[in-house]
Amino acid sequence: MKSLHEIKESFSIAYGAVKANKVRGMLTTLGIIIGIVAVVTTMTAANGLGNRFKESISVIGSDVLYVSRTPWVFSGNFFQFRNRNQLTLRDGEKLERQLHEAKAVNTRTFSNQNLKYRSTVLENVTIIGTTENHVLVSAGAPQYGRFIIDNDVQYKKQVCVIGWEIKDRLFKDVDPINKKIKIGRYHFRVVGVMEKLGSAGFFGGPNFDRQVMVPISTLMKCFGGRNRNFDIVVKAPSTEALYDFEYSVIGEMRKIRKLAPTEENDFSINKMDTLMAAYNNVMGVVILIGLVITSISLFVGGIGVMNIMFVSVTERTREIGIRKAIGAKKRSILIQFLFESSSICLIGGLIGLIMAYGVTQIINAFLLPASISPGIVIIAIVISVMVGVVSGIIPAYRASKLNPIEALRYE
Amino acid sequence: MQLEIKEITKNYKMGTEIVAALRGISVNLLKNEYLAIMGPSGSGKSTLMNIIGCLDTHSAGSYLLEGADVSKMNDDQLAEIRNQKIGFVFQTFNLIPRADVFHNVELPMVYSGISSSMRKKLAEEAIEKVGLTDRMKHKPSELSGGQRQRVAIARALVNNPSIILADEPTGNLDSSTGAEIMSVLDQLHQAGNTIILVTHENDIAAHANRVIKLKDGLVETDELNHKHFAA
Ligand SMILES: Nc1ncnc2c1ncn2[C@@H]1O[C@H](COP(=O)(O)OP(=O)(O)O)[C@@H](O)[C@H]1O
Ligand SMILES: [Mg+2]
Numbered sequence: 001m002k003s004l005h006e007i008k009e010s011f012s013i014a015y016g017a018v019k020a021n022k023v024r025g026m027l028t029t030l031g032i033i034i035g036i037v038a039v040v041t042t043m044t045a046a047n048g049l050g051n052r053f054k055e056s057i058s059v060i061g062s063d064v065l066y067v068s069r070t071p072w073v074f075s076g077n078f079f080q081f082r083n084r085n086q087l088t089l090r091d092g093e094k095l096e097r098q099l100h101e102a103k104a105v106n107t108r109t110f111s112n113q114n115l116k117y118r119s120t121v122l123e124n125v126t127i128i129g130t131t132e133n134h135v136l137v138s139a140g141a142p143q144y145g146r147f148i149i150d151n152d153v154q155y156k157k158q159v160c161v162i163g164w165e166i167k168d169r170l171f172k173d174v175d176p177i178n179k180k181i182k183i184g185r186y187h188f189r190v191v192g193v194m195e196k197l198g199s200a201g202f203f204g205g206p207n208f209d210r211q212v213m214v215p216i217s218t219l220m221k222c223f224g225g226r227n228r229n230f231d232i233v234v235k236a237p238s239t240e241a242l243y244d245f246e247y248s249v250i251g252e253m254r255k256i257r258k259l260a261p262t263e264e265n266d267f268s269i270n271k272m273d274t275l276m277a278a279y280n281n282v283m284g285v286v287i288l289i290g291l292v293i294t295s296i297s298l299f300v301g302g303i304g305v306m307n308i309m310f311v312s313v314t315e316r317t318r319e320i321g322i323r324k325a326i327g328a329k330k331r332s333i334l335i336q337f338l339f340e341s342s343s344i345c346l347i348g349g350l351i352g353l354i355m356a357y358g359v360t361q362i363i364n365a366f367l368l369p370a371s372i373s374p375g376i377v378i379i380a381i382v383i384s385v386m387v388g389v390v391s392g393i394i395p396a397y398r399a400s401k402l403n404p405i406e407a408l409r410y411e
Numbered sequence: 412m413q414l415e416i417k418e419i420t421k422n423y424k425m426g427t428e429i430v431a432a433l434r435g436i437s438v439n440l441l442k443n444e445y446l447a448i449m450g451p452s453g454s455g456k457s458t459l460m461n462i463i464g465c466l467d468t469h470s471a472g473s474y475l476l477e478g479a480d481v482s483k484m485n486d487d488q489l490a491e492i493r494n495q496k497i498g499f500v501f502q503t504f505n506l507i508p509r510a511d512v513f514h515n516v517e518l519p520m521v522y523s524g525i526s527s528s529m530r531k532k533l534a535e536e537a538i539e540k541v542g543l544t545d546r547m548k549h550k551p552s553e554l555s556g557g558q559r560q561r562v563a564i565a566r567a568l569v570n571n572p573s574i575i576l577a578d579e580p581t582g583n584l585d586s587s588t589g590a591e592i593m594s595v596l597d598q599l600h601q602a603g604n605t606i607i608l609v610t611h612e613n614d615i616a617a618h619a620n621r622v623i624k625l626k627d628g629l630v631e632t633d634e635l636n637h638k639h640f641a642a
Pocket of ligand 2 (some may be wrong): 457
């Protein structure tokens with residue numbers, strides 16, 4: 001009860017002190033403001049980027065493995081993968097036959113071609129040769145029309161399913177279904193349009209909406225079947241089983257590739273986690289830079305507040321003496337000044353939050369969707385108050401130790 | 412016995428030199444006494460008051476306040492004594508400039524943890540006793556010297572202390588305002604309070620019923636004020 005009254009008293013003293021020294025307080029809180037803007041913006045942007053990234057790779061699927069010749073992300077020397085044999089269509093067929101746990105298996109191959117519809121040309125578009133199994137392993141489904149079917153693959157039909165962005169660019173408001181487009185030198189009939197899948201282009205990854213899918217057999221017929229690289233997409237029974245499933249896939253692939261026990265894998269297993277991990281590495285560095293800026297600003301701000309608090313203690317030496325003479329204990333004086341320093345920093349923190357909100361709106365408008373989460377607000381407030389307590393502790397301690405008579409005599 | 416002081420000394424260190432402000436003072440005080448301490452400047456009056464008020468500690472000797480040995484107390488215990496048992500009135504008023512009259516008066520109760528409704532009641536009573544009810548929301552800077560000293564008196568008596576200590580309370584006031592302040596102190600004495608007053612003016616000291624004269628840190632005379640009883 002007793003300390004409650006003292007805390008209330010401290011609060012009103014702090015309020016009065018801050019009100020009386022508005023300009024001085026504002027200047028000293030600049031470091032705190034910058035620090036809070038830095039931390040909030042960094043975390044909000046990182047959050048937004050993270051969401052955008054997860055969204056854009058969600059089409060990959062968390063329960064799907066991609067068997068490829070090379071890893072998607074690697075550190076070190078690319079040449080270590082150069083001697084690997086290409087994955088073949090046969091490898092894919094064998095895996096589909098032998099890997100009983102798999103929910104579905106789809107073999108794919110790629111080509112880059114120009115697209116043309118009437119006079120509109122799109123250069124260098126990713127053409128994916130795939131099978132009807134595509135929809136079983138991937139999250140995306142056609143928005144209009146249909147996907148490639150067994151029959152298309154079997155008879156090497158020149159049909160295609162186009163991505164959302166391709167539809168926008170080539171057809172605008174025209175219904176693309178059953179229209180003929182040119183892929184390279186060949187005519188294809190559009191049978192379907194994929195729903196919007198998102199893009200990892202922001203991160204230098206593929207844009208899933210700027211792709212065209214054709215039957216794998218047709219792609220090999222039109223754009224060459226020899227010396228072609230394939231990748232095999234396999235879907236695990238569940239996301240939880242992915243870890244064990246990966247071992248089965250590696251085991252089967254080693255059999256298919258006829259590797260001796262001493263030989264290393266001559267293929268790579270890729271998955272969503274690989275990308276997540278790579279992304280997190282990059283983000284880790286970005287966040288680290290943000291935190292360094294934050295720490296430096298907060299440190300500078302904290303020193304400023306400490307300095308102001310020393311001034312405040314000196315200015316109010318006599319008041320401290322009066323308070324002690326009428327019965328304030330050391331603790332009361334300590335709390336009083338800690339409250340004052342925390343309030344200054346808290347105000348800085350709140351101003352920082354408001355400014356960070358503005359910065360977030362700008363990011364939102366021009367870069368990517370980002371919003372300040374309640375958690376970040378709480379973190380910002382806790383950080384500001386902590387800086388206030390830390391930078392106030394020495395001045396407050398000095399104030400609490402003042403000799404009452406000397407303090408009363410101070411002019 | 413309100414307080415028992417035996418052979419108290421106080422030395423100040425000034426660099427290498429030691430100043431003996433008090434050189435062995437003994438005083439006993441009964442409840443509801445009205446004591447004036449007189450003496451030339453530098454004779455140790457304020458030093459003695461500060462020790463009695465537990466703002467300062469003595470170098471040697473013993474001091475019992477209501478039977479409790481003050482020399483054995485730590486800073487926080489002394490703060491509690493100042494809060495509960497002592498009411499200070501200073502020559503320079505020593506009010507908190509930013510706080511209004513009401514808040515200045517309620518402050519000792521904040522530090523003793525009294526609830527705010529109780530504080531309001533007691534502070535208003537104390538302010539009424541010194542006749543400043545209509546100045547409750549004024550800042551000290553908006554008051555005259557005499558009014559400021561009344562606020563200080565209200566603050567000194569609000570926690571119902573054992574002793575009210577007034578170190579030259581009229582020193583900064585003109586004589587008619589000084590007389591008003593003295594009449595407030597007289598009323599407090601009549602209401603049963605114990606008062607110690609420092610002054611070097613005879614007509615101020617005449618209000619007390621006992622006068623101690625200090626000289627060079629020693630008690631020169633300690634006598635009852637016959638004039639007072641005659642009046
Ligand atoms: N803080 C101090 N440091 C050194 N000397 C002091 C201090 N306070 C008082 N003195 C000395 O002690 C003596 C008594 O002072 P004081 O009690 O203030 O006298 P009075 O109030 O009777 O004028 C004086 O000589 C004064 O100079
Ligand atoms: Mg004096």
